[in-house]
Amino acid sequence: MISLAMPRPSAPKSESTRALILASALAAFRERGFERVTMREVAASAGVALGAAYYYFDSKDALVTAFYEQAQAEILPALDRTLAQSRSLEQRIRAIIQHKLDYFAPNRRLMAALSSHIDPQNPLSPFSADTSRIREQDIACFARAVSDSGVKLPPSTLPYLPRLLWLYQMGLMLFWVYDRSPNQQLTTLLFDKTLRMILITLKLASLPIMRPLHRHAGDLLHAIYDADPNANFDQAPL
Amino acid sequence: MISLAMPRPSAPKSESTRALILASALAAFRERGFERVTMREVAASAGVALGAAYYYFDSKDALVTAFYEQAQAEILPALDRTLAQSRSLEQRIRAIIQHKLDYFAPNRRLMAALSSHIDPQNPLSPFSADTSRIREQDIACFARAVSDSGVKLPPSTLPYLPRLLWLYQMGLMLFWVYDRSPNQQLTTLLFDKTLRMILITLKLASLPIMRPLHRHAGDLLHAIYDADPNANFDQAPL
């Protein structure tokens, strides 16, 4: 036994410095936009040297990831409460996504930085292995929203519904980030209309005429999500 | 009359230099990946000074745009021929998209650079005003594929079908760019399955039960695509 060296998971030693740097950065980003803010300014406004900022955050983008993680931690409990009030699937999904839009609204411009990394090999990507914890938590929310909601889907597609809803959320937020309409009203409309259409489609899905669609969807989803991870996928950085 | 100063639309003066720089850049990108290649290397391998490269191309990204424009010019005639052989809607769409995938395959990694600009305000974005000419040409292809194909859709949604198909194509290519499966076989499957599903859905669309979907879709599409451009949209750079 080397030592009992993990009594406090995150020693408050200088956790405060980290928090200070992050807070300064977010304030600057909100005020002047992510692109225009330099790491030098972040460090200066936090009262530390440039190297200190890089000691706590590997890159400028890492600040965004930290914000994203912090946000997730703050949002989850609220979603738990909302889901507990067991309402309809539509109301549950609406509540989940709307809560996130509201939460992120003050930092909407900052989210643009997040959305520029789509490559799953990029650690900052919402699809990367590094962000899988956040992603899984998020998908779990949709899984709870689906459970005991009475959705009727064949077993070949039902298991993928939470992941598809998560993907829907990501697409919606991507639109929102770049939505310049007054008060992002286009996003509101897109959200409302597409969600209604999804719910209608889920109801129609049990009709016999939809059978061929299910077959194709099931095949595709299985191949994409349950692909053998040992298949020789290319690990080169593009 | 100042002068007859436009006899040759693009004087071959040193159009060749431009072509040389572009070719050198593309070769380097193919070989070592867009990110790892510096403008210095591009200039050096073309045998010109750094400034010369910037004289012809405003930025490193502009090289990608130039490639994209060149590609579009080379692809269009081929698509014209394909569409003239008036086949079914499915075969037409399949031919259009497959031709692009084949054409871009050698430069697939380069396309990743294109896809990192989603912001419509970014000149390099496929959704920007600057790339509207390419975009419109591309959408026109899908419009021709739809025309006289016998698709039955209500007048509230039919006019948007070409644009939706274009969007479908963009999404598919985004997936393709980051698809590390052997020979991008996952993309092939995604393409095949989703296209079949789209065609089935278009056939089912005339059923009366689909009426509520059409209403929502029509409202949404009208708001998104036919929005008053004079509405006070935010022009700030995020």
Place this chain on the structure above:
DNA sequence: GTCTATATGGAGATAGAC
């Protein structure tokens, strides 16, 4: 108009002080 030489400013890396 074409192009070279040189300058600027920022992201990220690192050596070592404490």
Place this chain on the structure above:
DNA sequence: GTCTATCTCCATATAGAC
């Protein structure tokens, strides 16, 4: 472990030669 000072490399800008 925490942080400062300094360094490298690059995209991009610009002055001016031809």
